[in-house]
Amino acid sequence: MRVRLMGTGGADGVPGFFSDSRVSRYAREHKGKDIRTRAAAVVDDTIKIDLGPDTWYQAMRDGLDARDWTAVLFTHSDADHFAPDELMYCMFPFNHMEYSGFTIYANGFICRRILEKFPEWPFELVMTKSFSPFVHGGYRISPLQAHHNPSEDSHNFLVQDGDSTLLYATDTGIWSEPTWEALRHAQLDCMVLECSEGLASTAYDGHLDAHEFLEVVERLRGMGVVTNETQIVSTHHSHNGEATHDELVEFFAPHGVVVGYDGLELNF
Ligand SMILES: [Zn+2]
Numbered sequence: 001m002r003v004r005l006m007g008t009g010g011a012d013g014v015p016g017f018f019s020d021s022r023v024s025r026y027a028r029e030h031k032g033k034d035i036r037t038r039a040a041a042v043v044d045d046t047i048k049i050d051l052g053p054d055t056w057y058q059a060m061r062d063g064l065d066a067r068d069w070t071a072v073l074f075t076h077s078d079a080d081h082f083a084p085d086e087l088m089y090c091m092f093p094f095n096h097m098e099y100s101g102f103t104i105y106a107n108g109f110i111c112r113r114i115l116e117k118f119p120e121w122p123f124e125l126v127m128t129k130s131f132s133p134f135v136h137g138g139y140r141i142s143p144l145q146a147h148h149n150p151s152e153d154s155h156n157f158l159v160q161d162g163d164s165t166l167l168y169a170t171d172t173g174i175w176s177e178p179t180w181e182a183l184r185h186a187q188l189d190c191m192v193l194e195c196s197e198g199l200a201s202t203a204y205d206g207h208l209d210a211h212e213f214l215e216v217v218e219r220l221r222g223m224g225v226v227t228n229e230t231q232i233v234s235t236h237h238s239h240n241g242e243a244t245h246d247e248l249v250e251f252f253a254p255h256g257v258v259v260g261y262d263g264l265e266l267n268f
Contacts, residue, residue, distance in 0.1 A: 002043070004045075004064075004263070005265075006054075006055075006064075006262065007037035007054055008264075009039060009080075009239075009262075010080070010236055010241075011038070014027050014034060016239040023241065023244055026244050036237055036262055037052075037058055038054045039081065039170050039194075039236045040052055042069070043166065046069060046070045047070070047073065047139060048066075049073045049157065049168055051081075052080050055083065067101055071103050071137070072103070073106075075154060075171060076146065076148060077107075077113065077152055082106075082110060100122075100123055100124065103126055103136065104123055104124065104125050105134070105136070105141070106125065107128055108127050110152075128155060130155060130178075131144065131178065143155040144156045144179045145175070146169070147172050147174060154171060157169075158183070164190070165190075166190045167190070169193045170236045172206070173207055173208060173212070174205070174215070180223075187225065190231040193213060194207060194208055195209070195235070195241070196209075198238065198240075198242055198243040199242045199243045200241050209241070210241075217232055217257070231268055233266060245261060
């Protein structure tokens with residue numbers, strides 16, 4: 001399996017859209033891996049995870065063709081992950097397609113939003129529920145409950161192709177027990193885990209800071225879900241996390257964690 005991190009930033013990106021934070025200033029000056037667009041990924045060029053406001057730019061930057069997508073999976077409805085207006089460009093009158101080339105998998109809240117916005121458009125919608133796996137193409141996809149926004153069923157995704165297993169876990173704090181339980185028998189080849197708060201922890205428990213990130217990794221290691229073979233990669237970094245890319249690399253290096261950046265491709 002191959003996963004490309006198309007975006008690795010927090011809600012307002014890095015540099016922060018309207019921010020003069022230290023990390024934002026650093027990113028504006030140094031660019032490179034410190035520029036983080038809104039969090040998103042694509043698996044094997046076909047399974048798109050989240051469709052945020054930076055999608056067009058990300059696809060162009062990385063030379064990706066959105067017509068390759070057969071599925072668009074949504075984790076939750078926050079604006080950095082769900083930019084519904086972008087969906088309409090996939091069919092007539094913006095091209096000659098009568099239908100979208102992909103199935104949309106999303107929780108009930110997002111499905112309703114799409115139906116309200118595009119009542120006449122023939123989108124293929126499949127409603128997802130945490131802990132109810134589904135099959136798409138050759139992939140078994142298990143939505144797990146993220147600890148994020150209690151007003152909707154926010155997901156992290158376990159993606160399995162028969163050979164390899166990916167956990168894509170953006171926008172979550174420390175999981176509730178049912179999610180740990182659902183992971184009990186998994187063996188991860190790659191885990192992409194959020195680290196929104198970086199080195200600046202806040203009272204909000206719907207995101208992880210760098211220390212909580214390592215707590216999650218250690219608990220999964222103790223369960224045998226993460227092993228020395230697992231690629232562990234961070235994503236969803238906020239400019240308010242008080243850490244540049246290099247500072248995160250320095251923090252995580254002793255723990256074997258790869259600090260994610262826009263365009264990073266992982267093979268496993
Ligand atoms: Zn987010």
